[in-house]
Amino acid sequence: MSVRHALLALLSEGPKYGLQLRQEFEARTGDVWPLNVGQVYTTLQRLERDGLVEAEDSSEEGPQKGFHITDEGAAELAEWLRTPPDFSSPPRDELVIKVLVALGLPGVDVREVIQVHRRYLIVLMQQWTHLKEDESRFDLNFALVVDAEVFRLDSLVRWLDTAEGRLKRAAAGVAAPAPQPFPLPKARRKVGGPR
Amino acid sequence: MSYLELRDVTKIYGEGATEVHALTRIDLSVEAGSLVAVMGASGSGKSTLLTIAGSLEDPTAGEVYVGGRALSSLSRNGKARLRRQTIGYVFQDFNLLAGLSALENVSLPLELDGVSARKAQGAAMESLEGFGLKERASHYPDQLSGGERQRVAIARAVVGGRQLLLADEPSGALDSTNAESVMRLILEACRRGMAAVVVTHDAQLASWADRVVFLRDGRIVDQTLPAESPDTFLADLPQS
Numbered sequence: 001m002s003v004r005h006a007l008l009a010l011l012s013e014g015p016k017y018g019l020q021l022r023q024e025f026e027a028r029t030g031d032v033w034p035l036n037v038g039q040v041y042t043t044l045q046r047l048e049r050d051g052l053v054e055a056e057d058s059s060e061e062g063p064q065k066g067f068h069i070t071d072e073g074a075a076e077l078a079e080w081l082r083t084p085p086d087f088s089s090p091p092r093d094e095l096v097i098k099v100l101v102a103l104g105l106p107g108v109d110v111r112e113v114i115q116v117h118r119r120y121l122i123v124l125m126q127q128w129t130h131l132k133e134d135e136s137r138f139d140l141n142f143a144l145v146v147d148a149e150v151f152r153l154d155s156l157v158r159w160l161d162t163a164e165g166r167l168k169r170a171a172a173g174v175a176a177p178a179p180q181p182f183p184l185p186k187a188r189r190k191v192g193g194p195r
Numbered sequence: 196m197s198y199l200e201l202r203d204v205t206k207i208y209g210e211g212a213t214e215v216h217a218l219t220r221i222d223l224s225v226e227a228g229s230l231v232a233v234m235g236a237s238g239s240g241k242s243t244l245l246t247i248a249g250s251l252e253d254p255t256a257g258e259v260y261v262g263g264r265a266l267s268s269l270s271r272n273g274k275a276r277l278r279r280q281t282i283g284y285v286f287q288d289f290n291l292l293a294g295l296s297a298l299e300n301v302s303l304p305l306e307l308d309g310v311s312a313r314k315a316q317g318a319a320m321e322s323l324e325g326f327g328l329k330e331r332a333s334h335y336p337d338q339l340s341g342g343e344r345q346r347v348a349i350a351r352a353v354v355g356g357r358q359l360l361l362a363d364e365p366s367g368a369l370d371s372t373n374a375e376s377v378m379r380l381i382l383e384a385c386r387r388g389m390a391a392v393v394v395t396h397d398a399q400l401a402s403w404a405d406r407v408v409f410l411r412d413g414r415i416v417d418q419t420l421p422a423e424s425p426d427t428f429l430a431d432l433p434q435s
Contacts, residue, residue: 111411115409115411115416115417118409119409119417119419121398122234122398122401122402122407122419123419123420125398125399125401125402126402126403126404126407126419128402129399129402129403130403132375133379133382150399150402151399153398154398154399157398158398161236161396164236165236
């Protein structure tokens with residue numbers, strides 16, 4: 001999450017001071033990503049140094065010091081909004097690594113390892129989903145944040161389900177390559193288009 | 196108190212060399228007011244579990260209690276009456292009768308149970324209203340959207356004060372927004388006191404439940420504890 005660009009977005013609505021930025025950031029992320037006030041000021045100083053925001057002439061020093069976005073800041077924000085995050089190379093996913101390692105270890109029940117992780121993910125998903133039950137705090141921003149987290153966790157559960165299905169088919173002798181011990185990818189293969 | 200209880204339930208199909216153990220020694224309790232999800236892959240025994248819980252099939256061994264009554268003690272007619280009066284079913288493909296309006300689909304189970312048509316239709320209209328379908332009551336299933344059809348199916352499952360709701364992949368082919376509405380409605384029915392079991396392979400559906408039970412090869416292999424309160428969860432999130 002780029003605090004820098006989130007602050008630029010808030011300032012694109014009009015001049016604001018530090019404390020106000022922090023409150024608005026938290027409100028718009030459904031209070032799910034609390035922001036430390038020190039982080040707000042450090043970020044504002046960097047934005048000011050880079051010419052992306054300017055302090056208001058009339059405002060005082062301290063928590064009431066106001067800032068506004070510059071033309072360069074607005075251009076930076078527009079550019080950032082349209083730049084896709086880097087999904088081109090697979091992340092080194094700890095969950096994937098643990099399951100791959102378990103596959104090569106004698107005496108380890110891989111299905112049991114998978115289930116431990118599946119249960120943990122489902123408990124997290126239950127917690128996020130139950131936040132949605134109380135519709136009084138279920139505004140659009142909050143819903144989008146919760147959905148994103150639920151979908152992310154769901155994709156991991158689906159991977160575990162698929163892994164278990166593949167293991168079952170492999171055990172039943174359906175044509176599938178035998179697992180290699182520690183089949184960790186040595187080199188990361190670039191996938192996806194140019195960046 | 197548990198409204199539904201499966202005690203040491205086993206289901207075997209076929210015999211000898213062709214014997215298939217669909218369920219093995221299942222223990223499951225569902226309290227009134229709570230939603231339990233049973234999660235498992237295709238062929239794990241989820242649907243068998245639901246048909247046995249709903250008295251549509253008998254277990255090979257073990258006992259099922261619904262509202263404190265052992266199903267094995269009931270006659271065929273007694274089970275049919277129990278199903279009509281206390282159990283609502285929601286299926287993946289909704290199973291609405293195409294020749295009946297939404298209102299008639301919802302009132303049918305009551306009329307089959309001997310409730311007068313007038314009273315049954317009154318209760319059905321009340322149930323449809325509760326799901327925001329008052330204006331659609333006279334529409335036929337093919338005039339309703341997928342989401343509306345599933346809401347009619349849920350209205351039918353809870354009509355007339357039923358106490359146990361059994362759902363098999365209740366979001367069917369609905370998109371995720373409509374699937375969420377379905378789970379929200381089922382959860383609301385639970386909060387009004389129904390006991391509900393949803394079987395699904397879908398983690399997003401299962402995560403609406405108070406408790407998730409994992410089924411593999413006909414056995415319960417694991418389950419989650421009842422979820423902690425949303426406030427505790429939010430307060431425990433790491434600070435950035």
